[in-house]
Amino acid sequence: MRFGRSFQDVTWLQRGFQARLFRWVGVLVVILVVSQIMWSATRKSADPAATLKSTAEDRRVVLESNEQLPPEVVKILPEATTAAPSTPRSSITEEGLPDVSLGSPTDTVRSGTTATSGGAGPADGATTPNMLAGAGNQQSPPASVDVFAETAIDPIILRDVVDNTLGVRISEADAFYRLLSHARLLPAEYLTKAARHDLTWDNLMADPKVHRGELVEIRGDLRRLSKIQASQNSYGVVEYYEAWIFTADSSSFPWRVVTAQIDPDLKLGDQQMTPVRVAGYFFKREGYDAAGGLRVTPLLIGKRLDLVRATSVPPTDMTSFFYLAAVIGLVLLAVLAMLGSISYSDMKYQREVLMTRHESSREALESIPPVNLPSVFEQLEQISSQEIKEDLPDLDEMTSSRRNGAAP
Template sequence: MRFHKRSTTPSYFSRRDQVRLFRLVAALGVIFFAMLYASREQNWYWLTGRPADEPARQQAKEPPRAIDFSVREESPLKPDEFRSEPASEIEVPEKVIARLETGEYDVRVDPRLLNPVSDSNLGIRTHEVNALYYLLAKAAAIPQNVLEQSAEPAPPFVVVMTESPQYRGSLMTVKGHLKRLKSVSVEKNTYGVDSLYEGWFFSKDSGTHPWRVFCTQLPAGIPKGEDLAEMPEVQITGYYFKKSGYLSAAGKLQTAPLLIARQIRWFPPTNQPAPSSSGAVKYIVSLFLVISITLVFLIWRFMVSDQKFARSRTAKLMQRPDMSMDSLKDIETVDINDVLKQMGQQKQDPPAGSDQPDEQK
C-alpha cells in the first residue's frame, strides 16, 4: 500500500504553465512600476496640492555657484583716445508691432536687437537706451494676461546671475516682495513711452540681493516709497534685460537682474488666513469623518438587530436550559442494580389475570 503520492517535476513547456508564468511576470512588472510611480512626490500633487516652496526646493538641489555681483568699471580715456560703442546686428525698429496679421499677439523678441546690451555696467548705457524703450513699448502694447500666459517661470536667481546672456530677451515671471517703488524720469524716445516706474523686490531664492524692474503702469492702490516696511507681495512678468549695476545702501557697487515689464501685479493683503498650500488635510479629515460615521451606523444597526432578535420567538426557542448544579438537586436518581432486579422479577412473575399453560408431563 502506498500512502504518499510520488512527486513529479511539472512540465514548464506546456502552454498552460507558460501562460501562468507569463501572468506572474506581468503582475510583478505592474507592481514594480506602481511602486516606482508612487515613489515620486509630484504624482501625488492631485491629492496634496503643489507645495508653495517648490522653487526654493529646486534651488536647494542645485549645486552652489559663485555669483559675481561686481560692477565693471571702465578705465578713464586719455585725451587722444576714444571708446566705440558696440553695434547691433540689426537696427531696433522705430515702431512696435505687437500683433501679427492673424490677430495674435507677438511676444517674441529678436535676440539680435539686444546684442549691444552688456552686463555689469553701472546704469543704462547710451547705446542701450533705444533697446530699453523698445521693450517698454512692446510690453505696454500687449495685454497683461497675454504676457503672463506666454511667460515661463523665472530660473533660479543664481542661474540668472551666472548665465545672464543666455536669458537676455526672455519673457519670465518672478514672485517676490516689493521693497522700493518710485517714478523716474523718462528720456526722449520715439515709442511714446511717457511714464516710467522703477521697483526693487526680493524673491524667495534671492536672499538679500534684489531684482530690479522697469514698468510703465502701476495697479491702483499699490504702495510707493523708498523703503516699504510691509513689503507687499507682487508678481512681475517681463523681459529680462541685463545685470544692471547700482549703488547699494552700504555704498558698494553691485549688480541686480533687470526686468522690463508692462505693470506690477500686486496682491493686496486680506484679513482672512491664507489657505494651506497642501490640500491633504481636508481630504484626510473628510475620510476620517466618513469612516467614523459608517462605523457608528453599522454598530447602531447591529444593536438594533440584536434587540429585535432577542424579542423574537426564535430566540426564545433557542434559549439553552438551566444547566447549573442547583437545578440538578431535585432530580430523582436511580440505581442501575435496582432497575435490573425489577426487570428480572417482572420476567419471572407473570402478569395478574393471565392463564398459565399446563406443564407437559
C-alpha cells in the first residue's frame, strides 16, 4: 500500500487506533458469545417440554376428579382447519367391527382369535406366544393375516370416554387398561402396518369423537419419558411408559403417548431431543397441567415406543456453539491478517522513503549568505513616506495661482 508522505497522518494506521480496534473486536466477540449463551438458555426455557410439570398429580392414571375442563382451556389452534381424512378404517358403528377381545380374561374371541387367560392373540398359526408377549420384532406379517381385523377394536368399550377432562377418569380406567393390554399382546408389526399416517394432530383435536379408537402412527421428538406404576386393574398391567412427543404438525404442543414397552436404547428423563415413532390407538383429547395452565392434547395408547436411528447426527446446542466459535475465530484471523499486512506495508514504505532522503552537511548550510529583510515597521514607514510624496501638491504653486486669479 502507498499513502504518500503523509502516511503517518492516517488515523486508522496509528498504533493507538489499532489498539482500540482490537478492543472493539474483543468486545464484539464477547457480545456474540454472551448472545449465543442467552439464546440457548432462552430456547431451553421456552422449550414446550419444559412447561410439562413433573408432579405426581399429572402422572396419575386415574384422578379423583371427574370434572370437565373449562371451555377456555379447550383451544383448537386457528390453523387446525385441516379437513378430516377419508372415513376411518375402523367403523364407528357397532355392526361394522369384529368382536375381538381386548385382554380381559373373561372375554370370548372371534374373527380368527382364541381366548387365553392373559388376553387374546392371532390364532392362525403364523404367530407364536412370544410374539404375543411383545417380542417387538418388525417383521412383516404373513399375507394371510388381516392386520386390520386383528387390530380393530370394538367402539363400545370407549363409550364412557369423555374428552377435555384432566387425565383419565375413574370411569375410563377399565377402557384405558383394556386397550393397553390389547396393544401389548399384538405383534408390533401388525400395529405398524395397520396404523394410519394421514391423521394429524389437527384432525384428532378437531374431531376426537370421529377418530376415537383409530390406530395412528406418529414420528417426532421425544422430550420426556417416564415409567409409571399402574393402578389396580384386571388386565395384568403392572407398569407402563408415558412419553411426551412433539411432532411437526403439533408445533409447540405435545402428544401424550402411553406404551407397554420402549426401545432398549431409550432413556428415562426430561429435556430430551430423541427421534422416535409409535403406533397407538387414539383414546381421547385429554387435559394436562402445564406451566402455562391447563391444556388439551391427543392421548395415544400403543405397544412400543421405537427409537428412530438417523443416518446422521443432528447438530446440538454445543455443536452450534462450536460453529459460532469457529466463525469468530475466522473473523479474528482475518482482522489480524489485515492489520499485519497494513503494518508490514507501512514499515516497508517508511524504509523506502528514508532511503531517498539526502542529508546536507553543516558547512554547506553555513555557507549560504544571509539575507537582511527589513522589519514590518520599517516597511510600513517606507510605504507611508512614498505615498505622501506622490499625493500632496506644492504649496508655493498653489499660493501664486491664487494671487494671479485675484488681480483685475
